[in-house]
């Protein structure tokens with residue numbers, strides 16, 4: 048079954064580690080071969096800058112990751128750079144769509160021009176924050192009560208103007224509330240249900256419902272600390288509990304996957320890299336119909352894009 052995955056961090060590894068290649072490198076979760084084996088048809092590649100990198104170097108780091116995307120990912124003949132969402136419907140057998148996203152606006156500082164440059168490079172989905180404060184707002188590790196900053200208005204206007212999807216993953220609670228009425232297109236690219244695992248990176252039932260009321264979707268994340276609190280082995284069935292819970296809240300049409308592969312140091316059992324993707328679609332068949340699983344795996348996201356009519 049074809050998969051659309053909304054979040055991986057392989058670009059950070061590809062840019063930091065010069066000897067790592069996208070093809071045939073066992074150190075990567077989301078290598079080309081693993082995506083092929085897992086039948087991942089579309090992968091969103093996040094630009095993620097480690098928080099310890101000094102502010103004045105962050106934008107250069109972002110450009111280095113764009114460069115890794117171009118020279119290591121797009122260099123492979125199977126990979127097709129998606130700069131217009133409509134291209135997803137034109138992918139041939141054997142091709143994999145590659146989309147750029149930005150995980151937090153930290154690297155732009157308070158310079159909107161830097162964000163424009165990243166949109167020109169093909170970034171189609173943008174999160175306002177990572178876990179910490181930046182010029183736009185406050186992340187999930189900060190106080191939940193601090194709202195978006197004045198600069199957020201300019202950022203959101205630019206993203207709306209370019210029909211870029213705004214990602215609520217990593218945003219704090221008040222930032223989420225402030226963003227919802229302002230964003231044209233919304234998604235949570237890698238979050239689980241807080242009702243089942245009380246972590247600030249997860250969304251409450253109320254947030255999930257509000258997100259969907261504003262046209263958004265939630266893509267579940269495969270990182271064990273966001274699946275369950277206990278330190279025992281985390282299984283695919285534990286993750287499916289989140290999917291079942293969210294499906295009961297908002298329906299399968301609004302659910303997708305955002306693995307976070309290559310951004311995580313722990314993995315769910317039997318879902319340890321992208322090659323094992325079909326283990327979750329198989330396990331879902333105990334609870335959901337084939338058509339429902341296809342909706343969650345890829346078709347719901349394609350329908351979302353066609354409904355909002357973005358390019």
Ligand SMILES: [Zn+2]
Nearest residue numbers: 150217237310
């Ligand atoms: Zn993340």
